[in-house]
Amino acid sequence: MSKLRVVHYINQFYGGIGGEEKADLPAQLQPGAAGPGIALTAQFGEQAEIVATVICGDSYFNENIDAATAQILDWVREWKADVLIAGPAFNAGRYGVACGAVCAAVSEKLGIPTVTGMYLENPGAEMYCEKTYIIATRNSAAGMRDAVKKMAPLALRLARGEKIGASCEEGYLPRGERVNFFEKERGSKRAVDMLLKKLAGQPFETEYPMPSFDRVAPRPPVQDLKKAVIALVTSGGIVPKGNPDRIEASSASHFGEYSIAGLDTLSPDAWETAHGGYDPVYANDDPNRVLPVDALRRLEKAGAIGALHGLFYSTVGNGTAVASSRKFAREIAARLLDAGVGAVILTST
């Protein structure tokens, strides 16, 4: 039985080239194993061999993702890899992102299985855990031996197309899919043991982490609407025509603050939507549909509300990260509070 062929991706440090000062090293290839590849080879025994090692600077990769990835894909193809291993990256952020990106590209574009190793908090872990298999490692190279011990057998099984067990069995970070397996004890016993730990205040691990929600407690209702200043905020992407602040059609990186002072309505000549996630025709025809300036002005004139705030805030909700949204909200809220706004109508799409 011929040995399985492995291609290994590592960074400039593990490749023995240099430290941070060499992080701009362009991707290069050398035959055989290097760095942690030696330890992996020992684990493989007769079953596999590292036929080539790709060494790439972390800065170079992150700044030239497309070019570097394309080059690496070519090499992996050329060297007929049965599986690609990257890292382990432990807690090194840029290295983790690079390992994840390389694995994801190889899996997706070449259909070749991939394995890497990272510490749970490595940003690359959250980004790529579903696109490849990330063995959970300790947060520094002190965990190299353990990491290699788990990465090697998983890589071999993936290369052979064998069935992969549940995350806790194989040691990889959960990748968004539930896998059945048999525990040593029955569920009722596991429940009793878990309850005893919970009662004693000891740490325990739930078998099913509930999906996390960010619950916000609602504020008390506005006391007197007739005196309140109401502001409009939208994630529907309404911006002045031409989108002067270049708010992105998706994954917005910032928000805009625009004046509607003296305006009774939003005219389609002066306003448009920047949002890339819905058919813009109706919003462009009448931007009030997404940001109801006309309706609020009518209420203001009728005395139902105190006033419509002269500024509105806009961003695009399409694919925008939760963390970014939180950041924008904090900033917007600060400005609204300074301006004496009492309530906000948030429109989303």
Place this chain on the structure above:
Amino acid sequence: MKLELGYVRVSDVCFGDSSSFRDGVLTLDTEALRSMLLENEKIADVRFEIAKPGERTRITPVKDVIQPRVKVEGPGGIFPGVIGKVDTVGSGKTYALEGMGVVTVGKIVGFQEGIIDMSGPGADYTPFSKLINLVLVITPAEGLPQHEYEQAVRLAGLKTAAWIGELAREAVPSRTVVYETPGIPEGLRRYPELPRVGYVLMLQSQGLLHDTYVYGVDAKKILPTLLSPTELMDGAVISGNCVSACDKNTTYHHLNNGVIEDLYAKHGTELNFVGVIITNETVYLADKQRSSDYTAKLCEFLGLDGAIISQEGFGNPDTDLIMNCRKLEAKGIKTVIITDEYAGRDGRSQSLADSDPAADACVTGGNANMPITLPPMDRVIGTLDYVTRIAGGSENSLQPDGSIVAELQVITGATNETGFNRLSAR
């Protein structure tokens, strides 16, 4: 309450001219059993078959699995309010025939029933492949409405289990376990330092084929209440539920409830197992609220520090499970919930129909949507006619060679939510 449960080992089951239980061998005079069951005019015919572990035998469509038991000493009889009189059970001495099951098979509706494979990959997923099963294949009287058929099959299974249990009245148990739950004041006195733990047992109670009975009372109609754990060992809770096969609690599960056994194992040493609180899972939202509020109130009343909550079914009951969990946690009672999952064939969908951050301690019985291929068997007890129609099956389930491609859902007891099995998921 104190119950001595004697486990009587059954090493073989066979048919013979007369019925007896001797030296572990159960011999059945099927004619006598048949005439007894046919006393119910709603049953037109009943056939008996025996299925043993390791055989290439498939049993389907399964309605219920019951363990024969007999009350040897003490008040009441097995399956009170249904077979036995309504006297309170759970004390004295009871024998359980270990190693066998009574399985009822009959087409009540064209779906929802389950499969038990006695060998092959399917056998790994059901505890009933390890039992010697006496299978009752029941044919209803012509034109019998479904709910009467369901009742007839249910009673037939229980009657048979009780009838067989009687044969073992003089037997010698291979082991005896004493289960004792002191009353509340006595428990406080005996175990002042131990955490007070209760078991909230949620019972399926939505309607036809979705019902459970407590002392013969339809669980739809009950308010949550307290049971001594030993009452379940005498059959106070029986199943009228066949939906879905993988996560329905058979009467066997109620009799041999794993949470009760495992809580008792630590009772008096690491915890004080105060009792069982049964509650229901109804379709009416106001009832759900009433039941969960009531359950939380009872648990608080009992001064519980912690509770294990188990459920039955998916979807609508997930809401009850989360309500119970949230309300108990809000009262400072720490919970562990036991559930199963419907995460899709690829395991990527949301496992539960409801969730809450308070449910931070969860034990799972596995993903019921997991695809599985069951090889053809030499013998089928019942009929394969409905395999394409059962929950977890599809138009293409039954292959020309007799193998079945379906989801884990179709296997009786596969993802049981009282933690009966070792199956889990991550």
Place this chain on the structure above:
Amino acid sequence: MDGSAAAVLLAVRDLCHRGHRLLTHPLAGSVKPNETPYKSILLSDAAPGTDADSVQLIEKAIAVSDQFGPIRRNWRERELLDFQTVDASLLAAALESAGWNGNNTF
């Protein structure tokens, strides 16, 4: 109404938006959403405003139902009757809880 169980859920959602309140759980019964040709849900008469709990519950139910995918098979006449019977039984249980004795109106 005509349509699949999924269509019923969507119609119920619309009714909830218009002020009707859910009285039964939309996922009642362990027959999975893609396996039953019938689904009955009990709602109250419309009231002013919208019941947030009802809207949340029906939206969640739709999300869960969607993950089960499209209806899986064609049923025979006898099976359709069986499904009707079970669905009716669940509805009967709900009506009883709702205090309906066959004569009163809501």
